[in-house]
Amino acid sequence: MLRQNVRVVIIDNSGTSRRRNRAGIYASATLGCLALAVSAVLLLIVAPSRFDEGRDFNAARPCAAHGGDDCLRSVPGTVAEITTHDKPKGNDYYQLVFVEAGGQRRGVTFSGSPAEAPVASVGQDIELTYWRGQARFADYPSGRKYSQADPRDDYGAPMAWGLPAGIMGLYGMWSWLWWAKLSHLSRRRSPWQLWVPMLGCGVVAGVAGFAAMTAGSMGAAWLVTGASALVMLVVSPMIGLIAWWRQRGDDTVAMEPLVPTGERVFAGAVRGEIPYASHGAPLVAGPGFLAVSIEPAGALLHRQLPPSLAPVRVRPEYWTDPGAGLADKKTKPLVLECEDNGVPVFITADRKDLPWVLGALQSRALTAPAAARRP
Incomplete structure (x- = not known):
């Protein structure tokens, strides 16, 4: 095995090391700051405004005579045309042409298939409800169907991007600190000081993105994200300790030579x-x-x-x-x-x-x- 009579060779790659070190510093700082900026815009501006819009929609009441756009205006009519669009990964949608009693035609887009309950068919009489100038839902004889302009859960998408972006931005700043001040601790291409935090941040980011789309409210999404972060703050040091233990000391790899009999x-x-x-x-x-x-x-x-x-x-x-x-x-x-x-x-x-x-x-x-x- 190639562990016997090993001489210590001091290799001077200082120029190359400094260049690669600077590359790690600049890349980590740039990506980290960019991710944090995107997260701040999505979480502090976009998501709250959409949450407020959904709250206003839930609080809206049917319009009285000559009501404004902030009330729910229902218009009866007939389904004149349906166009389906089949997309991969279950993102199907269909467009419905609605003719009001006065003859005005309007297009409305719904997720899913017209065959799904409540079933939509040409010639069917429905009632379309508008809020702030857009058709928000339709009442069929068999039930209510919300259109793609439904604002109730619109905050979920910006939070599903903003929370993971902020978490990975924090990891980017840790990576910048490691490359700038702590990279002398390990010369490995994938040091545990970087991949363990990246693993922890990746898990929390995944949980946060899922919670933003399914938790039901902004507060619940933040609560689930915080709980997963606390769990990883406990688990990650344990993983880091195991990685440090395995990588401590001499990093020479024992290997038996194999003499090839052919090329x-x-x-x-x-x-x-x-x-x-x-x-x-x-x-x-x-x-x-x-x-x-x-x-x-x-x-x-x-x-x-x-x-x-x-x-x-x-x-x-x-x-x-x-x-x-x-x-x-x-x-x-x-x-x-x-x-x-x-x-x-x-x-x-x-x-x-x-x-x-x-x-x-x-x-x-x-x-x-x-x-x-x-x-």
């Missing part, structure tokens, strides 16, 4: 201030050699890594590593730290492929170098 082509990257660096081309491991492909398929042209390349240790990815991770986000990459005549070299590959890299490097001492391949 194996897989995704990887070789980075560092070396002429054979690769950024996206696959790696090729074989008996007695490790190479970088110089064509995307990895089947023809290879550039072998020099025999002076010596493995040091396997570890997780660091945010200070040069370059980005692997293009395929489904992989679980690890980094093999190497040296080439004192120059740091980083070989990144998926956890299941890195043993072949180690085996190919170690087998060079036992196998004659493979001849360079030609197309």
Whole structure:
């Protein structure tokens, strides 16, 4: 296993680290402030105004003679035409053309299907009720149906966006603080100090969005959000403690080399201030050699890594590593730290492929170098 006789190598990536650190600071601060601004507008302006409109609608009473727009004005008429619109994910709606007793035609939109109770059909006599210039509901012989202009729960949509935006904005500000002041605590690409709060904020944001659409009132949505936040304030430190315990101490990953019996082509990257660096081309491991492909398929042209390349240790990815991770986000990459005549070299590959890299490097001492391949 590659844990014996490990030398400590001090790698100076200060310039790259500072650039990546600044990128994290700027991105977190920008996204956090933007999310908080959006949340403030939705929660302090849009949602309260829509809540007030719904409250006014619930308090409205039928109009007396010559009443204004703030009363409920009911108009009898007949359904002249129905147009249905089938949408994915159950967002169907239909448009109803209503002809008043005086011959005036008006269009009204309802969610769902006209076949749903109360059933709507052409030629049916109904009564349409207006409030503040819009048709709010229709009374059918079999019951009442509210139109898409129903203002009673309109506050739910801005709250369903505003609450999660505010919560994730707070996470963005924590991320900014971590990158600006605390990033020296961990060099891992995904430190627990970031992903544990992100997990907690994500759970609370999901609960808040769901509560805003289903709780029945603004107060209930805030209450459910606050309760979920308190729960995560208890659970998140426990998860963080477990993550800290697992990541404490030396982060070297024990790994047994596997010597390939034939050529194996897989995704990887070789980075560092070396002429054979690769950024996206696959790696090729074989008996007695490790190479970088110089064509995307990895089947023809290879550039072998020099025999002076010596493995040091396997570890997780660091945010200070040069370059980005692997293009395929489904992989679980690890980094093999190497040296080439004192120059740091980083070989990144998926956890299941890195043993072949180690085996190919170690087998060079036992196998004659493979001849360079030609197309």
